[in-house]
Amino acid sequence: xxxxxxxxxxxxxxxLFLFNLFFAFTGLILLCMGIxxxxxxxxxxAFIDDKYFSASSLLIATxxxxxxxxxxxCCGALRENRCMVLTYSVLLTLIxxxxxxSGVTGYVLTGETTELMEIKLNESxxxxxxxxxxxxxxxxxQSQFECCGLYNYSDWARPFKNNSLPVSCCSFAHGSLxxxxxxxTSPTLYKLSCKERLSLEVEEHTLMLGCxxxxxxxxQFLGILFACYLSKSIKQSSYETV
Numbered sequence: 001x002x003x004x005x006x007x008x009x010x011x012x013x014x015x016l017f018l019f020n021l022f023f024a025f026t027g028l029i030l031l032c033m034g035i036x037x038x039x040x041x042x043x044x045x046a047f048i049d050d051k052y053f054s055a056s057s058l059l060i061a062t063x064x065x066x067x068x069x070x071x072x073x074c075c076g077a078l079r080e081n082r083c084m085v086l087t088y089s090v091l092l093t094l095i096x097x098x099x100x101x102s103g104v105t106g107y108v109l110t111g112e113t114t115e116l117m118e119i120k121l122n123e124s125x126x127x128x129x130x131x132x133x134x135x136x137x138x139x140x141x142q143s144q145f146e147c148c149g150l151y152n153y154s155d156w157a158r159p160f161k162n163n164s165l166p167v168s169c170c171s172f173a174h175g176s177l178x179x180x181x182x183x184x185t186s187p188t189l190y191k192l193s194c195k196e197r198l199s200l201e202v203e204e205h206t207l208m209l210g211c212x213x214x215x216x217x218x219x220q221f222l223g224i225l226f227a228c229y230l231s232k233s234i235k236q237s238s239y240e241t242v
């Protein structure tokens with residue numbers, strides 16, 4: 001078992017410096033992951049609750065702050081500056097709390113995805129052919145996930161008349177003469193629920209957000225232990241010098 005008491009100040013300083021290089025790297029990972037997930041959510045903005053954007057924004061902020069905090073850790077370790085090391089420990093603890101909040105938010109939203117998305121999808125359904133962005137988004141989702149409507153094709157009964165459906169509800173061969181006609185009797189009609197398909201896709205990305213946050217917390221906790229030990233060693237060394 002690793003005995004912190006028998007580690008020299010120099011060894012702990014070196015390990016803490018390496019930890020901070022790792023933390024700077026994890027900060028960049030969080031930053032990039034948050035940006036990627038936010039960009040992914042933006043393409044489904046009309047269908048996704050604002051809570052999802054808050055979670056990814058929190059991850060972006062956390063990653064940026066971690067990258068800056070790593071500077072304090074590196075400088076404090078190399079210069080054996082107890083004040084900087086303590087500041088680093090406190091800031092890293094606050095960051096862990098933010099990451100924990102991001103992780104919890106990710107897991108909570110995973111359980112609420114279907115319900116939140118159902119509300120948004122139902123609201124946007126009646127804006128099809130009225131709002132350009134909503135129309136394009138519905139067509140993109142239905143074509144990409146091979147689904148039709150909120151639950152099924154019958155959801156388009158009110159926005160559309162005479163059993164007609166959005167063209168994106170059907171699959172057509174390239175160059176087909178029927179490419180502008182899709183109805184409830186079309187043999188290539190998509191039968192799956194868009195709510196289920198899209199919810200599953202968003203849940204996977206939200207769960208990823210939570211897993212990344214919790215995974216990095218463990219490594220940062222070790223960094224805090226090393227920083228506290230180094231701070232204690234620097235303090236004892238200063239007393240011995242006096």
